[in-house]
Amino acid sequence: MTFPMALKFLLSFFSLLFTVNLFGQISQPLRYEIEIDDLNSDYYIVSAKDEGLFLFKEMEDKTDDNEFVWEIIRLDSNLNEINKREVIIDKKFTFKGYSYDNGKFVMLFQEGIDYAKDLLFLTFSLTGDSFNSYLYENLVPIKLTEFEVKNDAVVFGGNVNMRTVVMMYNFIAEKGVVLPGFYNDRSSLLQIVTDTDDPWVRIITSDRMPSKRYGITVRAFNTMGERIYSNELLAKDDFSLTDGRIVNGSEGGNLLAGTYSVKRRTETSRGIYVADFNKEEGNQINYYNYGELENFFNYMKERRKERVLKRIARKKIKGRKLRFSYRLFVQDIIKQNNENILIGEAYYPTYSNRSYGYGYSSYGYDPFTNGRATQVFDGYKYTHAVIIAFDDNGKILWDNSFEINDLKSFQLEEHVQLAFLENEIVMLYLYDQQLKIKVIKNNEIIEGKYSEDLKLMYESDEMKSNDEELEGLEHWYGNNFYAYGVNKVKNLRDENIKLNRKVFFINKIVVE
Structure with missing residues (x-):
């Protein structure tokens, strides 16, 4: 190598180091493990923000009276165990959901498998080791789909006789109510919103109009179940609003954004809308076709x-x-x-063909089956995530995208997380024990997609296998995230460490 070439190489090398340091460092300072066996399931995790995490699971062994035993573990933000306890649940109840808000962690149990009869709430506080239980004698059996906690109340909703019903239970009053204005066959529950700066709960529904197009209704309630307002949003002619998410604006949830479709179609969308709920001036809706976005198609190969x-x-x-x-x-x-950041993940359903021989199906002998093939749902395949910034008037400021075509899941769920630095945004998700990372600044790409392996507990650890269906990455607090999953790990060198172990793990991820 000649001197000029060597000098050029060194300059490029140091330039690369400088770039990596400049545009965000990903560190994994901490890892927490619980050794499990093949019969044990993984843990549920709920973030308590900078106060740590709650881990909980149903234990394999029951009491002598055949009651369920749940283990609840609380970790601090350094993944140290603060306490561990067991809670016994009556065998007539099944676990249904959980939520956290403002220092209160709530677990929901229901009597009944599909439809909830009586409901049991367990509340855990960050202060003290005790917990409280509340029994709500529900008179309307409901198939629950949503559950959230807001200050001193829980809000839950779902379907009764194919109609939307939303209820609220206040822990101070120890009283439950059915919220007014929902029970009809033209609406479906989209979201219960509690993460706003004001004390209100907002319920978002999709409503079918007499024209068979779809609109969005936002209703606000206080934690005693009293209605504050109801606001209906209708699209212009031939459009339907298919989804909606509240933006916590300066007045507390006065902006709504989501997807819109053409006429009666709701399974696919044509673009993004942003609406301003301003009672004095009327609802103003801005529509942005996917073809108008500058970087929406960057996930495609260059020729396409x-x-x-x-x-x-x-x-x-x-x-x-x-x-x-x-x-x-x-x-x-x-x-x-001054920006409102919307993230959407594009996906499509996949199917596989299964053939059955003459007279047999997957359920055994079937005289009506004659060598037929049937399509079976095989999960959602993702293509890319789009990130869009708009101002408080609903005007788009910039857009960007992130290729996520290696992801597949059987439930629609969030994958891409965002970390906000001084001038850049770090986009990241987890796939097969690797963090996939991209750094952007508005509509510019600062650093293209790259990967970083999740760290194991010990230097001599080697991962034998990973359960992709159980892994995930979630936002924790600030620019801190946690990755979790189940690993089978081998260690041949370290003393006092098992040769082989199966663990449920949590890795703390820090972006700075």
């Missing part, structure tokens, strides 16, 4: 992307409408300084 962009340009010249249809799973919208 060029063809799509040329087609968009030709349609614009001819004054023709842009027609792109996507399934987009919209996450909660993040308020960051």
Whole structure:
């Protein structure tokens, strides 16, 4: 190597080091493990923000009276155990959900498998080792789909006879109520919103209009179940609003964003809308077709992307409408300084063919089966995540995207997380024990997608296997996240460490 070439190499090397240091460091300072056996399931995890985490699971062994035993572990933000306890639950109850807000962790149990009769709430406080239990004698059996806690109350909703019902239970009054305005066959429950700066709970529903198009209704209640307001949002002619997420604006939830479709279609969408709930001026809705976004198609290979962009340009010249249809799973919208950040993950359902021989099906002998093949749902495949920033008037400021085409799941759920630095945004998700990372600044790519392995507990640990269906990455507090999952680990060198162990783990991830 000649001297000029060597000098050029060294300059490039140090430039790369400087770039990595400049645009965000990902560190994994801590790991927590619980050794489990093949019969044990993984733990549920709920964030208590900077106060730590709650871990809980149903134990394999029951009491002598065949009652359920639940283990609850509390960790601090350094993943140290603060306390561990066991709670006995009557055998007539089954676990249904959990939530956390403002120092209160609540577990929900219901009597009944599909439809909830009586409900049992267990509340755990960050202060003290005790817990409280509340029994709600429910008169309306309900199939629960949503559950949230807000200050001194829990809100839960679902379906009764194919109609939306939302209820509230106040822990101070020890009283439950059915919230008014929901029981009809034209609405479906989208979201219960509690993460706002004011003391109100907001309920978002999708409502089918007489024209068979869909609109969005937002209703606000206090924690005693008294209605504060109800606001209906209707799309312009031939459009339907298919989803909606509240933005916690300066007045507390006065902006709504989501996806819209054409006419009666709700399974796919044509773009993003942003609406301003301003009672004095009326509802103003801004629509943004996917084809109008600058970086929406960056997930495609270059040639395909060029063809799509040329087609968009030709349609614009001819004054023709842009027609792109996507399934987009919209996450909660993040308020960051003067920007509102929307994240959506594009996906499509996949199916596999299963064939059955003459007279047999997967359930055994079937005289009506004659060598037929049937399609079976095989999970959701993701293509990319889109991130869009808009101001408090609903005007788009910039957009960007993140390729996530290695992801697949059987339930629609959030995968991509965001960390906000001084001038950049770090986008990250977890796949097969690797953090996938991309750094952007508005619509620019500062650092392209790269990977970083999750760290194991000991230097000599080697991972033998990982359960992809049990792993995940969640936001914790600030720019701190936690990755979790189940590993089988081998260690040949360290003393006093098992040769082979199966563990449920939590890794603390810090972006700075």
